Structures are given as structure tokens and as C-alpha cells.
Amino acid sequence: MLGWRPELALFIERQKEIGFVEAIVEGLDPWGDLPQALMNLKEKGMTIIPHVGGIEPIMPERIQRITRLAERLDAPFVSEHVAFVRADGVEAGHLLPIPRTEASLNVVVENIEKVKACLSVPLALENIASLLEWPGAEMTETEFFTEVLERTDTLMLLDVANVHANTTNHGGDPLSFLNRIPLDRLAYVHVAGGIGHDSLYHDTHSHPVTRPVLDILEELCRRVYVPGVLLERDDRFPTDEELSEELASIATTINRGNLRREECASGR
Amino acid sequence: MHPVGETRQQLADLQQKLILSLQGKEAPPHGFDPKKLKAAANALVLKRTHSVARCWPELTRAFGSQFADRFAAYVAEHPLLRSDSPLADGRNFAEWIHEELPLAGRLTTIRFDLRFARRGNSFVQRRGPKLTCRLCRREKKIIIAFRLSRYCEKIVCLRTPAFLHHFNSCSEPER
Numbered sequence: 255m256l257g258w259r260p261e262l263a264l265f266i267e268r269q270k271e272i273g274f275v276e277a278i279v280e281g282l283d284p285w286g287d288l289p290q291a292l293m294n295l296k297e298k299g300m301t302i303i304p305h306v307g308g309i310e311p312i313m314p315e316r317i318q319r320i321t322r323l324a325e326r327l328d329a330p331f332v333s334e335h336v337a338f339v340r341a342d343g344v345e346a347g348h349l350l351p352i353p354r355t356e357a358s359l360n361v362v363v364e365n366i367e368k369v370k371a372c373l374s375v376p377l378a379l380e381n382i383a384s385l386l387e388w389p390g391a392e393m394t395e396t397e398f399f400t401e402v403l404e405r406t407d408t409l410m411l412l413d414v415a416n417v418h419a420n421t422t423n424h425g426g427d428p429l430s431f432l433n434r435i436p437l438d439r440l441a442y443v444h445v446a447g448g449i450g451h452d453s454l455y456h457d458t459h460s461h462p463v464t465r466p467v468l469d470i471l472e473e474l475c476r477r478v479y480v481p482g483v484l485l486e487r488d489d490r491f492p493t494d495e496e497l498s499e500e501l502a503s504i505a506t507t508i509n510r511g512n513l514r515r516e517e518c519a520s521g522r
Numbered sequence: 523m524h525p526v527g528e529t530r531q532q533l534a535d536l537q538q539k540l541i542l543s544l545q546g547k548e549a550p551p552h553g554f555d556p557k558k559l560k561a562a563a564n565a566l567v568l569k570r571t572h573s574v575a576r577c578w579p580e581l582t583r584a585f586g587s588q589f590a591d592r593f594a595a596y597v598a599e600h601p602l603l604r605s606d607s608p609l610a611d612g613r614n615f616a617e618w619i620h621e622e623l624p625l626a627g628r629l630t631t632i633r634f635d636l637r638f639a640r641r642g643n644s645f646v647q648r649r650g651p652k653l654t655c656r657l658c659r660r661e662k663k664i665i666i667a668f669r670l671s672r673y674c675e676k677i678v679c680l681r682t683p684a685f686l687h688h689f690n691s692c693s694e695p696e697r
Binding site: 340341347348352357385456 | 570
């Protein structure tokens with residue numbers, strides 16, 4: 255399962271089994287021509303999930319974009335980040351974290367409920383990686399993420415690479431993170447690569463997936479059935495062989511986690 | 523005002539302050555880790571640089587090892603707009619740095635201008651024909667480019683007679 259990018263379109267089209275793809279909403283015109291390669295996948299019956307940037311104040315045009323795309327792609331749900339990308343007309347150019355306070359939580363919940371009210375399909379919310387943490391946090395990342403999910407009654411898109419990034423950069427234990435979030439809301443999972451630089455981990459989506467991220471994925475699969483895992487690659491695209499190997503490595507990790515879960519369940 | 527409304531504006535103000543501090547335009551809200559703030563600011567510039575490099579490989583190659591530094595200088599003066607795609611961002615960079623553009627960079631921007639027209643802050647695909655002519659004094663060349671349709675484009679680069687270099691170059695991009 256792979257994030258759809260124009261650079262990966264041919265690779266995806268050639269695969270016998272890709273499962274599902276994500277399409278970034280900001281790069282598509284909901285009322286115009288959609289990329290032919292993407293429409294070909296839809297014609298073949300592939301599931302395409304529209305993936306949105308950050309949670310924003312309610313803007314009718316933005317909600318219409320998301321709903322229109324979901325209809326045109328016959329998407330089973332839409333996914334969005336718990337983050338902001340702009341504020342009062344100023345663009346960040348990337349996902350930034352929301353202050354983890356009760357007051358911010360209320361704003362975020364209100365925004366999400368307005369989007370949900372217009373969607374005819376469920377919404378899944380994703381945790382982000384961030385090099386920054388707001389001072390004055392009133393709750394931990396898992397508490398904030400869980401509160402957002404439960405108050406809005408939405409699905410969860412768990413990015414295990416972001417779990418690794420944030421526990422590396424801000425402290426904490428990835429397995430404790432997994433134990434503290436509502437895994438029964440899991441819709442699907444993201445994995446991605448990154449690099450360490452100057453004692454910080456950067457979730458670049460431009461490098462191979464690292465062993466610690468795969469370990470978290472295996473531990474997740476040990477805890478719960480994972481409906482789907484999607485690899486995000488946005489730049490420095492590898493060869494087809496390298497990409498195939500990486501997808502195979504992810505599949506092996508999932509199988510290992512599933513086996514351990516089944517052994518636990520059967521008491522072996 | 524609704525309580526969430528008051529908080530909504532306070533939240534927007536704080537978030538805007540953070541974005542502006544990452545762009546170096548003002549001091550950050552109190553309490554952020556300075557090292558992580560700097561790393562995040564650098565990461566934003568790098569992300570924008572890589573996005574443009576992907577869309578404009580010839581422009582990137584034209585500047586070689588200088589591209590990252592020159593683009594970072596452009597970023598410092600040009601905050602991202604909501605309408606800015608990486609394609610538009612690259613074209614705006616080319617316009618900003620026009621006088622320094624090597625010939626290969628000018629050719630790639632001319633090719634872009636045959637296909638896209640500026641509309642406010644963004645670019646739209648052209649549907650009709652287009653003719654453009656640029657005099658490159660430094661390289662002593664004149665570039666003539668025309669487009670009849672998406673399937674018929676031609677760019678010709680000719681050496682110019684000496685007397686033409688006494689005139690100013692057609693250095694402003696076509697609108």
C-alpha cells in the first residue's frame with residue numbers, strides 16, 4: 255500500500271497487489287480533470303483515500319473540495335492530520351502541532367465536527383511528527399490525540415514513523431504510546447522513512463523506513479489487527495526494485511506481528 | 523463572542539506568531555526550545571527547496587551547487603502564499619533571480635511561459651497560441667519561442683548581431 259504520487263504512478267499501476275492508495279487532496283482539482291493514472295486505478299476497483307493537510311477553521315470551499323473528491327473517488331473514508339498548516343492567512347508550508355490545551359482541544363473538536371457533518375463517509379485523524387512542542391502543555395500527546403478521537407468519534411490513522419519521531423525528539427516510549435491510544439478506532443497505518451541529523455530525527459518521507467519504525471509496526475500488529483499499512487514516499491524516489499523490497503519488508507513485519515498476536519490469543 | 527470563538531482567535535494568533543517566527547519575521551511565543559525551533563525553520567526551507575527542485579530540475583541544475591543558497595535567499599523575502607504550488611514557487615524564484623539566470627535556466631522558464639499564464643498569484647494552463655522573444659545580453663543570444671498548441675512548440679536560440687547589445691534586454695517575463 256503506497257501513497258499515490260505522480261512519480262510512483264507507473265510503479266503502482268504495474269503492481270498486481272497494491273491494496274489501496276492515498277491521494278493528497280491539495281494536489282487535485284475536485285471539479286476538473288483528475289490524473290488519468292489515478293482514475294485508471296479507480297476503474298480497476300482500487301480503493302483511494304483522499305488525504306488532507308491540517309485541521310482548519312471552517313471554510314465552506316475547503317469542505318466542498320473534500321466532499322467532492324470523496325464522491326468522485328468513491329472513497330470509503332477521508333483522512334486528515336491533527337495539525338495546522340496556516341493561521342490567519344499566513345502559510346506554514348508544513349504541518350505544525352496544535353497546542354495541547356483544553357482550550358485548543360475545544361476549537362479542534364468544533365472544526366472536525368463541522369467537517370464531519372458535511373461528509374457522507376467517515377473521517378480518520380492522523381498523528382503528526384513535529385520537531386517542536388508548545389510550552390505549557392496541559393496534556394500528553396496520547397491524551398490529546400485520544401481526546402480528539404473520542405470527542406469527535408472519528409477513526410484513527412496511526413503514523414508509526416511519527417510515533418518514533420516524537421518519542422525520539424521529545425522523550426517517551428513508543429510502546430507506551432501504543433498502549434495509551436484507542437486502537438479499536440484504528441482505520442489504517444502510515445509508515446515512512448527519515449534520518450537522524452544533529453541529534454534530532456527528521457520524518458522526511460524521502461529515505462528508507464528504519465528498523466525502529468518497523469519494530470513499532472510489528473508491536474502494533476501484535477496488539478491489534480491492522481486493516482492496512484501505507485508507505486509514504488514523497489521525494490528522492492527509489493528504484494522499482496528498492497521500493498518493492500521495502501514493501502516486502504513491511505509485509506514481513508506485519509506478518510510477524512500478526513503471528514505473535516495469534517500465538518498470544520491462542521495462549522501458546 | 524462565543525467562548526470557543528474567543529479561544530479560536532487566540533489560538534490563530536499564537537499559531538500565526540509561531541509561523542512568522544519560523545520564517546524569521548518575529549520572535550517566537552515564549553518557551554520554545556531554540557535549537558528545535560531553528561531545526562524546524564531549516565526543515566521548512568528545505569522542504570520548499572526540494573519541492574521546487576522536483577518540479578524544476580533544469581532550473582536547479584542551471585544553478586548547480588548554488589541553488590540551495592539562492593533559493594533560501596528568495597524564501598527569506600517571499601513567504602509562501604496559499605495559492606503557491608511548487609511549480610508557481612519555482613517560476614516566482616526564476617523571476618526574482620532573473621538577472622542571474624544562466625541560459626539553461628532562461629530556456630526552462632521560457633518553456634514554462636509557453637504553457638502557463640500568470641493569473642494573479644497562480645498560473646493556469648494556456649489554451650491558445652503564444653509567441654515570446656527574449657534577448658540575453660550576457661550570452662549574446664536571442665531566444666524566440668512559439669506555441670501553436672500543446673503538441674506544437676518550438677524554441678529557437680540564435681546568436682545576436684553585436685549592435686543589438688546596445689539596447690536593454692527584454693528581461694521582464696511575459697505576462
